[in-house]
Amino acid sequence: METLSSVYLKCGVSWPKNFPSNAKQGQKSGSGSHSGRQQHAHGKPPLYYAIKTRQTSTQGSLQTPHSAPQLHSAMEDVRATSAWVASRSSHVLVDSAGIEKVVSTIESIPKVEWDFEGIHYFDNGPLTVQYLFVLDALNFCFWPDKDLNYDDLASGLKAALQNDKSAFDADRLQKYTGPQLRELLRWPRPLPLEDERVRLLHEVGSELERNFEGKASNLVQCCGKSAVNLVALVARHFPGFRDHTVYKGRQVFLYKRAQIFAADLWGAFGGQGYGEFKDIGSLTIMADYIVPAVLRQLGVLKYSPTLASTIESSGEIGPGTEEEVELRACSVHAVEKMRELISKKSGRQVLSVELDLWLWAAGVQCTSLQHHRTLSIYY
Template sequence: MLTKPLLPRESGRLIASKSQDVTISEDGATDVANMIFKSLKKNEYSVEAWKQHDLHPKLMTKETVDWIFVLDTLNFSFWSEANDKRFLVDYRGSLHSGYWALCAAINRALDENIPITSASYYSRITVDQLRHIFRSATDTDIPLLDKRLEHLHEAGTVLLEKFEGSFVNCISQCDRKASKLLHLITENFPSYRDVAMFEGAAVSLYKRAQILIADIWACFEGKSYGEFIDIDVLTMFADYRVPQVLNYFEVIRYSPRLHEILQSGRLFTPGERLEVEIRGCSIWAVELIRQELKSLMAEDSSLSGLTLNSIIIDFYLWDYSKDHWRDMQHVPIHKIRSTFY
């Protein structure tokens, strides 16, 4: 990149200020902030929710860091063309779809003594080996297998050549700063460079790079490898599910033109203006929710020690989308085949 891109928060602000087909409702942001506030108040949600998911690792070890790195290197594009033809992973007697299918496939491989989290292994993994790891319980294979192979080769090679084969050595170079780690990731691992052009400016969305840091922070509860003194620099992780929830709650609203395109099921192109508007406005919408939540929490001394940032809001909304998917079936998502999310 010849032009240094704006960081995600600044990118979201710029995109929201010049967006033509996506608007943000401050009233909607306030309503969602109040909803999340009530959950926090009742201790129904916290950063600890990350490790409460059955398929996420529980141990705070070096091996867990490398598990998360492989996870987020492959954390993109799981949706199927038809709901009755989904990619599913059978793991310990249960079928898993979407992101959880990825988690299940990694865990299944490790149970089978396949060293999928070892850079020396996945830097040279063959397409047949990877296909076996991601074997489906249905006739529908995981999308973009060739891209996943490419990402693993790239990531493994970089780790071996620059970081002694482990992502913990990337973390050790960041001085406990999420901002420094974000720069290190996007500079050294090309597949994480989630950047687009918007109104003549290079804007970064950095979904996978940010969630990689956030997953480590959440898993390690802000300690050890997950200790970052500036974790609040991260924004939400702009994909297609969280925008759907934001649209469901009318925090972001679509123009009739965009709504018609979404309803048609047209496949979006990575970096096109409409896609960038949806993702950028989602980032800024969550920033408005965060600001309102901080105001609410400042008025309630019982929550003075509670961690609140854009990561927590994103996790909450993403979990909401999974728990209430039936309620949101009428809300269209922007369909896209992208390696960025």
């Protein structure tokens, strides 16, 4: 079992001084740092880009497969069904002893602040909300193109909006073609899952126009300052965000990109205005490629020999397969258990969003970390 600091050391980079570490000696200083382009190959949101951290001491009923989520139960369903998968998993094991060992090394956790000078558009108003919703609609599956990263998407959309404030108007979103999207992003070749990206843009534009007067800000205002309600509303109205599947005969909910939208708003607006949510602590981690790989490195997750071989040989894992569902759901469940233990240790509420950031930050600095490969519109 490795600590988070040893994950950094193994990758040839120094443990960030603002992150918890129990390995004070032998750290390399500043070697092997990576550019933003490398760090965002796995589709993390603006909340995770160019983060500044503050320290806080730690001392001291399921729906049928095609139904929309109920407002009161969206995040309850994510937690309950992830736990259900973890209790029946055939390929991924959540190691309770590994969780306890990791938590015992944690001295403090980072707080998240938005980067206002980076690659993201921000005007502190409704246009930022529209930008974030379009961004999170397209924020998935970059890995098939080794040169394409999250940075290209975020900065490309920012530039497009700066050049034309109407670029993301609902009627415009419904008309984009693949080549036009590439031109918008200034990308020289077809995007991974390009047809799906175009379809999702059309869906966003159509549904915003039909129910929210074309504005994502109106969607946000309908949630009553509840992140849970926002996740449920997004998944209810926009099928492309409806991140759920069936595992061993039971429906499993993850809602990664819908949760990211809520988390991005919270981060961008500093928990105020469009980002004010009374229940931000209800969000789980955003189950992706990086977090499972880091949890495995830490000894929190253990893989079957067959799954480990597939990942280590860069083989693809099909969307909706037992292996893929277990990787994501077991990650959610494991981090929820970590959060509970850390909260008990610290005597304060710890956000899953904070832990997601923390684990992901370790992973993106390690370009040799082997993650699973799945073609999916959900992450």
